[in-house]
Amino acid sequence: MSLVFPHVFVPWFRSVAPYIHAYRGKTFVVAMTGELIATGKLNPTVQDLAILHAIGVKLVLVYGFRPQVSEQVRAKGHESRFSHGMRITDPVALDSAQEAAGQLRFEIEAAFSQGLPNTPMANATVRVVSGNFLTARPVGIIDGIDFMNSGVVRKVDGAAIRRAIDSGALVLLSPFGFSPTGEAFNLTMEDVATSTAIALQADKLLFLTEVPGIHEKLDDPQSPIDTELALAGAKRLLASLPSPTQPTDAAFYLQHCVKACQGGVERSHILPFAVDGALLLEVFTHDGIGTMVVDEKLESLREATADDVGGILALIEPFERDGTLVKRDRTEIEREIGHYTVIEHDGVIFGCAALIPYPEARTAEMAALTVSPEVQGQGDGERILKRVEQRARGMGLDSIFVLTTRTMHWFVKRGFEQMEADWLPEARKRKYSRDRRSQVLVKKLV
Numbered sequence: 001m002s003l004v005f006p007h008v009f010v011p012w013f014r015s016v017a018p019y020i021h022a023y024r025g026k027t028f029v030v031a032m033t034g035e036l037i038a039t040g041k042l043n044p045t046v047q048d049l050a051i052l053h054a055i056g057v058k059l060v061l062v063y064g065f066r067p068q069v070s071e072q073v074r075a076k077g078h079e080s081r082f083s084h085g086m087r088i089t090d091p092v093a094l095d096s097a098q099e100a101a102g103q104l105r106f107e108i109e110a111a112f113s114q115g116l117p118n119t120p121m122a123n124a125t126v127r128v129v130s131g132n133f134l135t136a137r138p139v140g141i142i143d144g145i146d147f148m149n150s151g152v153v154r155k156v157d158g159a160a161i162r163r164a165i166d167s168g169a170l171v172l173l174s175p176f177g178f179s180p181t182g183e184a185f186n187l188t189m190e191d192v193a194t195s196t197a198i199a200l201q202a203d204k205l206l207f208l209t210e211v212p213g214i215h216e217k218l219d220d221p222q223s224p225i226d227t228e229l230a231l232a233g234a235k236r237l238l239a240s241l242p243s244p245t246q247p248t249d250a251a252f253y254l255q256h257c258v259k260a261c262q263g264g265v266e267r268s269h270i271l272p273f274a275v276d277g278a279l280l281l282e283v284f285t286h287d288g289i290g291t292m293v294v295d296e297k298l299e300s301l302r303e304a305t306a307d308d309v310g311g312i313l314a315l316i317e318p319f320e321r322d323g324t325l326v327k328r329d330r331t332e333i334e335r336e337i338g339h340y341t342v343i344e345h346d347g348v349i350f351g352c353a354a355l356i357p358y359p360e361a362r363t364a365e366m367a368a369l370t371v372s373p374e375v376q377g378q379g380d381g382e383r384i385l386k387r388v389e390q391r392a393r394g395m396g397l398d399s400i401f402v403l404t405t406r407t408m409h410w411f412v413k414r415g416f417e418q419m420e421a422d423w424l425p426e427a428r429k430r431k432y433s434r435d436r437r438s439q440v441l442v443k444k445l446v
Contacts, residue, residue, distance in 0.1 A: 015374065016284045018311070018348040023283070024056035026203040027165065031193035033247070034065040035210050036273040037104060045208065046111040048279045049170070050124045058165040060196055062173045063108060064189030065100040066247075072096030084142055085245050085252065089149040089186040097186045101174040105130060108172060129169040133157045134192065136177025136185040151177055151185025153192060158199035194256045198263035205260045205268040206279065207253050212272040213291035218250055227287050231261045231295045257293040268293045286345060286374050301387055304340035304352065309333050311349035312340060316370045324406055325368055326436075340368075341387050343380050351380045355388050355400070361425035362398040363442075369402070385414060389445060398446050403438035416441035 032045060053059055069087070070080045073096045081088040089097065112126045135155040139147035154177070164171050173196060175187040190207070197205040214237070217223035229237070235258055244252035257268035271278045271290035282288040304312065312333055319325040333340075336354060343351035353369040366388050371381045392400050401424070402411055408418070419440045421432055432438070 018314070019284045020055050022347045023052075023203075025058070027058045027060070027200055028052065028204045028206060029060045029062065029193055029197040029200065029202045030206045030208065030279070031062040031189055032064065032208040032273065033189065033210060034063070034067045034069075034100075034104070036208055037063070037065075037107070038067045039273075041273050042107060042111055043114075044276060045273070045279065046108070046114075048277060050112070050126050051280065052283070053126050053170060054124065060161060060165065060171045060173065060200070060202075061108070062175070062189055062193040062196065063104055064175060065097065065104055066189075068100035068104060069093065069096045069186075072099055082245075083145050083147075085243075086139065086147060086150055086188060087186060088145065088147050091149075094149045094184065094186060097176070098184070101176055105172065105174060112170070127169045128172050129164045130172045130174070131160070132178060133161050133171070133173060134177035134187070134195075136179060136187060138179075138185060149183075149185055151179075151187050153177060153187060153195040154179075156196050156199035158196075161196065161200060190253065190256045194260045194263075197260050197265045197268075201264050203266050204283075205257070205265050206282065207256070207268075207270050208273040208278065209247065209253055209270055210273065211248055211253065211270065212274075213270045213289075214250060214254060225289075226291055227289075229291060229293045231258065231293060234258050234261075234293045254291075254293070257291075261293050261295050266295065286348075286350065286372075300344050301383055302342060302344065304337050304342045306334065306337055308340070308342055308344075308349060308352075309337060311344075312342065312352050312368075315349055315352055315372060316368055319370055325370065328368065341384055341391070343371075343384060345375075350375050351384050353384045353388050355391050357392075357395055357397065358425040358427055359395070359397070360427075362396070363425060364392050364395070364397050364400050365428060366400050366402050381410070382414070389443075393445055399442050399444050401440060401442045403432075403440055405436065405438050408439050408441065411441045411443075414443070416443045418442075 030049065036045060049059060049061065073080050073093055076092055076096065078092045087093060109128050112128050133156060134153055136151040137154040139150045139152055161171050173192055175189045175192050177185050177187050179185065193205060213225040214229065215221060215223045216226045234254060238251055238254055238258055241251040246252065253270045257270060260268045269282055269290055269292045271282050275289060278289050282290055309330060313330060316325055320327045339354045339356050341353050342349050351371040354367045355364050356367055357364040369381065369384060389400065404411065419442050421440055423440060423442065424432060
């Protein structure tokens with residue numbers, strides 16, 4: 001019998017709630033390599049996908065079969081041939097690909113049909129739909145090499161896929177396509193997934209791969225993973241890399257992420273299937289676990305709007321409860337929402353502060369400066385402070401001040417000086433609580 005620790009479970013569950021709300025009704029294209037299936041990771045991956053499906057994410061799953069086809073080719077006494085990062089699909093390879101595709105489709109559908117008690121699949125109902133959603137054309141001859149029945153995606157029937165996922169089904173795509181004349185072509189999983197994500201204008205394209213992502217230092221596999229790449233930076237990086245020939249090459253998945261983002265997909269991800277729950281870690285945590293390519297930085301520092309009131313309340317409530325902040329009700333925040341600055345990441349507010357001006361004293365109070373524990377230590381507090389200072393200077397004010405009972409040292413390190421309560425503007429002095437004994441800290445702006 002497993003133990004549940006409320007002090008751990010409840011805060012964690014509440015912390016993922018904003019993502020659940022944000023992703024309901026969104027479209028994800030998830031691409032998993034044949035290596036994932038070959039190493040026994042299919043069932044846990046399916047369980048994680050069933051969780052996403054349960055919270056209302058619309059899913060398209062694309063599977064690869066590189067190792068399975070190679071195994072079938074060897075079993076037929078032949079040798080697999082590759083060039084330019086693609087398989088040369090001769091008649092033996094085409095037969096092997098068809099056999100592998102059928103077998104894997106059977107295994108995947110069976111995995112989604114599980115409903116064993118005491119597993120994440122209990123009470124799950126995931127209807128899987130497959131079909132001839134792809135039209136293909138031949139790769140042809142490149143540098144004198146005839147790729148025979150290797151193909152590339154010519155067209156995706158996005159409308160048909162959209163109807164299926166809108167009805168609540170999960171669409172399963174194999175790396176196979178057919179020409180208008182009925183000829184079969186072996187495609188790459190990466191091409192199918194990228195083309196489908198673009199056709200659907202998906203919210204996310206996620207590659208579950210044999211690589212952990214893009215390392216900050218490409219020549220050092222021990223260096224940290226670069227968790228977020230702006231599209232412009234990803235394009236520059238891609239241009240500096242040699243053409244990939246193996247899935248483990250840095251440019252192999254990155255080129256598809258860049259193509260997807262250029263085609264209108266908001267976010268593309270490279271995730272390591274070797275990490276249990278990689279899909280959930282990427283989707284439900286702030287920094288994720290792999291590399292994400294985005295058309296622009298998702299984290300934005302901006303002035304708040306009325307739509308942010310709920311997010312601000314959720315952020316500051318734990319700090320009000322433990323006495324770090326003075327309690328503010330919803331009406332007060334709604335009335336003063338124009339005074340607030342927020343840091344938002346992927347639709348979730350992770351930091352805020354209010355700037356309440358006292359123009360007669362040429363100063364303003366910075367109140368409710370809050371950064372989520374999830375991202376503390378990453379500089380968001382300083383970023384908010386700098387934005388608040390800019391706003392105050394724009395108002396022609398000479399200083400800003402804070403009242404604090406616990407964070408004096410943080411402010412002193414950033415140029416604030418302690419003052420007596422009598423320094424406060426008259427309007428603020430009347431509301432000052434002597435019982436709370438807050439310290440008054442002032443920062444000159446001129």
